[in-house]
Amino acid sequence: MKSKDKPLTFRGKHLFLTVLCLYILFFLFNSQSAFLALQKSATVFTKILPIIAVVIILTALLNFFLQPKQMARHLGHESGIRGWFWSLLAGVVSHGPIYAWYPLLENLREHGMKDELIVVFFASRAIKIPLIPIMIDYFGLPFTLLLSFYMLFGALLQGVCMQWLQSTKVQQI
Amino acid sequence: MQPNKQSTQRPPFSKVLQKSSLSFLAMMPLLLGVIGLVGLFQVLVTPEMLASLFQGNPLLDTLLGTLIGGISAGNPFISYILGGELVEQGISLYAVSAFILSWVTLGLIQLPAEVEIFGGRFTLYRNMLSFVFVMLIAAATTFSLQVIL
Structure with a gap:
């Protein structure tokens, strides 16, 4: 495997350092609000810890049970309708902030997952199953059903558009 | 036979789990940012x-x-509460639908991370599509609701 001997290189060091500088500046000017921001970040981090654990285990399980060729068959160029269906379903059931899912998506992409299917995953995440009762309470059942339907349909259309954009890119090359 | 050959080549699960944990660890500065x-x-x-x-x-x-939804961050639940308040204040359902949709699909805050992981072109295309579709879906939902009710 290509990634077998990859050394551990940290990603996003510049972003991390920039945010660190912002916090230092914020602490100098308004330490109380800066501390509150730090507390809120810590709360977000604690909340996504279980999701991180799920993503790590899921990535490991996928890599263990599915060979790259099999992954490509399910989500790659030969996946067909099945790939679209799995991406849509995965997007709907995935929980937590999207950035917690980046490592898994990157891993799947390295194994051949098509960009249009990643777009479908991203777009279908707009449907939050645990929050549906709250949405019904605030906006009513007809609104919730219509919005959910259009979100699913829109997710697939976005995938189709991405496919078209990618094909025009390839043609240009 | 091919399947047997594959299974003998398969590394132990602990090794795969360790590799998956390490790739996540490598992404920690990005996530923390x-x-x-x-x-x-x-x-x-x-x-x-x-x-x-x-x-x-x-x-x-x-x-x-x-x-506004695109630059906001936090639990989508907050967008529902805020959206509910906006509807009560007389803000159109077109705007509120767009707001709650872009809250989850667009993300200015995670943009640097998205570029780092998926590349600039993918991020640009995805966010562009998302931006257009948020407005289309909001318009379609509200229009359909007006026709039905």
Whole structure:
């Protein structure tokens, strides 16, 4: 495997350092609000810890049970309708902030997952199953059903558009 | 036979799990950076500040709703509460639908991380599509609702 001997290189060091500088500046000017921001970040981090654990285990399980060729068959160029269906379903059931899912998506992409299917995953995440009762309470059942339907349909259309954009890119090359 | 050959080549699960944990560890600065930005945003930009930006013009508010939702961060639950309040204040459902949709699909805060992981072209295409579709879905939902009810 290509990634077998990859050394551990940290990603996003510049972003991390920039945010660190912002916090230092914020602490100098308004330490109380800066501390509150730090507390809120810590709360977000604690909340996504279980999701991180799920993503790590899921990535490991996928890599263990599915060979790259099999992954490509399910989500790659030969996946067909099945790939679209799995991406849509995965997007709907995935929980937590999207950035917690980046490592898994990157891993799947390295194994051949098509960009249009990643777009479908991203777009279908707009449907939050645990929050549906709250949405019904605030906006009513007809609104919730219509919005959910259009979100699913829109997710697939976005995938189709991405496919078209990618094909025009390839043609240009 | 091919399957047997594959299974003998398969590394132990502990090794695969370790590799998966290490690749996540490598991404920690990126995740911590995004989470740090979320905390800063939640303190510096209050929901009241966001709600005050709406003008009462359905077309402009739909665009504003998409933009405001796109720069906001936090649990989608907050967008529902805020959206409910906006509807009560007389803001059009077009704008509110766009706002709650872009809250989850667009993300200015995670943009640097998205570029780092998926590349600039993918991020540009995805966010562009998302931006357009948020407004289309908001318009389709509200229009259909008006026709049905």
